[in-house]
Amino acid sequence: MSNSFAETTFHVRYAETDAMGIVHHSVYPIWFEEARSEFMRRRGNNYAQVESAGYFFAVTGMQLRFHSPARYGHAVTVRAWVEKARSRGFTFAYEVRHADTGRRLVTGETKHICIDNQGRSSIIPPWLQEAMARQSEI
Amino acid sequence: MSNSFAETTFHVRYAETDAMGIVHHSVYPIWFEEARSEFMRRRGNNYAQVESAGYFFAVTGMQLRFHSPARYGHAVTVRAWVEKARSRGFTFAYEVRHADTGRRLVTGETKHICIDNQGRSSIIPPWLQEAMARQSEI
Amino acid sequence: MSNSFAETTFHVRYAETDAMGIVHHSVYPIWFEEARSEFMRRRGNNYAQVESAGYFFAVTGMQLRFHSPARYGHAVTVRAWVEKARSRGFTFAYEVRHADTGRRLVTGETKHICIDNQGRSSIIPPWLQEAMARQSEI
Amino acid sequence: MSNSFAETTFHVRYAETDAMGIVHHSVYPIWFEEARSEFMRRRGNNYAQVESAGYFFAVTGMQLRFHSPARYGHAVTVRAWVEKARSRGFTFAYEVRHADTGRRLVTGETKHICIDNQGRSSIIPPWLQEAMARQSEI
Numbered sequence: 001m002s003n004s005f006a007e008t009t010f011h012v013r014y015a016e017t018d019a020m021g022i023v024h025h026s027v028y029p030i031w032f033e034e035a036r037s038e039f040m041r042r043r044g045n046n047y048a049q050v051e052s053a054g055y056f057f058a059v060t061g062m063q064l065r066f067h068s069p070a071r072y073g074h075a076v077t078v079r080a081w082v083e084k085a086r087s088r089g090f091t092f093a094y095e096v097r098h099a100d101t102g103r104r105l106v107t108g109e110t111k112h113i114c115i116d117n118q119g120r121s122s123i124i125p126p127w128l129q130e131a132m133a134r135q136s137e138i
Numbered sequence: 139m140s141n142s143f144a145e146t147t148f149h150v151r152y153a154e155t156d157a158m159g160i161v162h163h164s165v166y167p168i169w170f171e172e173a174r175s176e177f178m179r180r181r182g183n184n185y186a187q188v189e190s191a192g193y194f195f196a197v198t199g200m201q202l203r204f205h206s207p208a209r210y211g212h213a214v215t216v217r218a219w220v221e222k223a224r225s226r227g228f229t230f231a232y233e234v235r236h237a238d239t240g241r242r243l244v245t246g247e248t249k250h251i252c253i254d255n256q257g258r259s260s261i262i263p264p265w266l267q268e269a270m271a272r273q274s275e276i
Numbered sequence: 277m278s279n280s281f282a283e284t285t286f287h288v289r290y291a292e293t294d295a296m297g298i299v300h301h302s303v304y305p306i307w308f309e310e311a312r313s314e315f316m317r318r319r320g321n322n323y324a325q326v327e328s329a330g331y332f333f334a335v336t337g338m339q340l341r342f343h344s345p346a347r348y349g350h351a352v353t354v355r356a357w358v359e360k361a362r363s364r365g366f367t368f369a370y371e372v373r374h375a376d377t378g379r380r381l382v383t384g385e386t387k388h389i390c391i392d393n394q395g396r397s398s399i400i401p402p403w404l405q406e407a408m409a410r411q412s413e414i
Numbered sequence: 415m416s417n418s419f420a421e422t423t424f425h426v427r428y429a430e431t432d433a434m435g436i437v438h439h440s441v442y443p444i445w446f447e448e449a450r451s452e453f454m455r456r457r458g459n460n461y462a463q464v465e466s467a468g469y470f471f472a473v474t475g476m477q478l479r480f481h482s483p484a485r486y487g488h489a490v491t492v493r494a495w496v497e498k499a500r501s502r503g504f505t506f507a508y509e510v511r512h513a514d515t516g517r518r519l520v521t522g523e524t525k526h527i528c529i530d531n532q533g534r535s536s537i538i539p540p541w542l543q544e545a546m547a548r549q550s551e552i
Contacts, residue, residue: 010424011451014461015302015444017295019189019348024291025197025248026167030429033164037425047428048487051157059163063201072295073462110163148286149313152323153306153438157431157486164429168291175287185290186349210433211324295465301473301524302443309440327433335439339477386439 004135005081006039009099012074022069028106029062032094035080036110039092045131055125057112060089064108068098075099082132087123089113090132142273143219144177147237150212160207166244167200170232173218174248177230183269193263195250198227202246206236213237220270225261227251228270280411281357282315285375288350298345304382305338308370311356312386315368321407331401333388336365340384344374351375358408363399365389366408418549419495420453423513426488436483442520443476446508449494450524453506459545469539471526474503478522482512489513496546501537503527504546 018024040047050057070076076096083093089112096106116122124132156162178185188195208214214234221231227250234244254260262270294300316323326333346352352372359369365388372382392398400408432438454461464471484490490510497507503526510520530536538546 011448011455013444013448014294014451015300015447018290019293019295019297020194020196021295025200026164026171026291029164029167030427033429034425034427037428041425046487048485051486056158058158058207059204061201061203062163063199065199066197069196071462072465073460149310149317151306151310152313152432153309153440155433156428157433157435159433162429168289171291172287172289175290179287184349186347189348209324211322296470296472301476302440302447305440305443332434334434334483335480337477337479338439339475341475342473345472 005079006035006042007077007079008035008038009075009077010034012070012072012076014072017072020069022071025064025066028064028066028096028108029110031076031078031096032062032080032092032108032110035078035094036092039080039082040131043131043134045128050128053125054117055122055128056115056117057089058115059110060113061111062108064106066106068103068105070096070098070105076105083109085129085132088121089124143217144173144180145215145217146173146176147213147215148172150208150210150214152210155210158207160209163202163204166202166204166234166246167248169214169216169234170200170218170230170246170248173216173232174230177218177220178269181269181272183266188266191263192255193260193266194253194255195227196253197248198251199249200246202244204244206241206243208234208236208243214243221247223267223270226259227262281355282311282318283353283355284311284314285351285353286310288346288348288352290348293348296345298347301340301342304340304342304372304384305386307352307354307372308338308356308368308384308386311354311370312368315356315358316407319407319410321404326404329401330393331398331404332391332393333365334391335386336389337387338384340382342382344379344381346372346374346381352381359385361405361408364397365400419493420449420456421491421493422449422452423489423491424448426484426486426490428486431486434483436485439478439480442478442480442510442522443524445490445492445510446476446494446506446522446524449492449508450506453494453496454545457545457548459542464542467539468531469536469542470529470531471503472529473524474527475525476522478520480520482517482519484510484512484519490519497523499543499546502535503538 016027077099084091093109114124154165215237222229231247252262292303360367369385390400430441491513498505507523528538
């Protein structure tokens with residue numbers, strides 16, 4: 001159960017803050033993506049390998065809710081898991097927490113479709129579907 | 139009618155592209171914000187002045203739909219308008235189009251609440267409510 | 277003389293500021309690049325077209341000096357010109373000024389080499405050398 | 415000797431790549447800063463605490479040399495150390511390497527001056543000078 005998601009923890013970068021003194025809201029999709037990358041890496045599939053195989057995941061939608069701001073000096077933990085899996089795409093969900101206090105900062109989800117290297121919508125290849133359904137190897 | 143929204147047109151920056159050759163999805167919230175800034179400027183209220191007056195607009199949520207990718211070499215037009223206005227906050231909506239072809243690229247909305255310089259939720263001051271309801275001055 | 281450089285003017289984006297309330301120093305290389313893109317566009321060569329022709333300009337070095345900070349609410353003007361041209365590369369120089377006051381904010385330069393689509397160093401094709409030496413068409 | 419510098423290792427984020435398929439050159443100053451933050455954290459001084467004490471380090475200059483590109487899928491190690499210390503500022507130097515192969519990717523340095531919360535140049539407070547000269551605590 002505990003390995004049906006992936007987590008990654010890192011420090012807020014100073015460049016990620018804005019003049020309000022908090023992490024700018026455009027940064028969270030980047031953190032989501034980094035957690036998604038970690039999810040893939042832990043299932044033995046670097047997304048770089050997916051692209052080498054001629055497949056890409058295009059983002060078709062995203063939504064985020066901002067509960068509490070992150071600040072420079074904080075370490076944050078970003079958790080990602082597959083919310084919905086379909087033959088041609090999937091939805092990832094995310095939760096960003098303050099690493100020390102566990103306080104929930106941001107939640108959200110992103111929708112993706114698989115496209116081939118001609119830019120056409122494609123069925124996710126079986127080896128990749130299996131990898132994503134797999135429990136974490138680490 | 140035509141001045142109940144604001145538009146700004148600019149070129150895609152190379153740094154905004156990613157290894158898929160398209161504008162990274164985390165860039166659109168930044169473009170949305172730039173259109174929102176333009177909306178404020180055209181109503182005679184630079185958001186910098188709002189902050190000087192001790193008010194801030196915190197983003198509480200956002201959602202985006204990606205219809206077609208933007209690429210380096212494209213000029214894009216971003217339109218912003220107030221979708222919903224409340225005493226303590228408002229919702230902005232956005233549309234990003236290819237400036238030459240008019241092709242719709244991304245749509246979305248962001249939710250904001252007004253906070254004072256103590257970080258407390260606040261009623262939007264009347265002068266600012268009026269400014270935002272005002273037709274564009276330019 | 278006046279058209280041996282290119283200039284572009286735009287507003288500071290809120291996302292470009294940091295918790296010190298000023299534009300983060302990593303933003304200026306992006307502004308430099310945007311002025312470089314403008315330089316190319318005004319000589320009839322969108323850099324997107326250069327890439328389509330199978331050539332890329334890799335950045336091999338850059339240096340920047342920060343004289344005075346830019347802030348949200350400012351409009352800035354970025355000027356770019358070719359400082360040195362060689363058969364396989366060139367050096368661009370830049371100046372960022374506050375658009376209203378003319379105050380000098382940041383100066384710098386970037387070095388580039390031409391590479392082909394195999395990643396090898398290449399002589400800059402004659403049509404591109406001519407375009408870059410050309411006076412602005414606009 | 416080995417603890418007169420700080421190192422931090424992380425994966426390249428997809429958002430950090432550009433349409434050339436490599437990490438955009440504007441990203442390295444952000445990585446440098448993250449290594450600088452790590453340097454401070456390991457000496458018991460979160461830079462957030464420095465700011466709380468009313469001191470800021472303004473970047474006055476930077477230079478970078480790009481030896482080889484980083485790509486998505488790579489882990490990178492960024493090393494930072496104090497190159498020069500003065501009463502009112504210091505110079506940090508950096509080296510970015512491919513974490514697995516050790517290949518040198520980018521080198522550079524940044525110059526900083528200490529300013530107080532009135533924006534005036536200030537002598538670096540003794541407790542901070544000591545902390546920075548200190549060997550790593552970890």
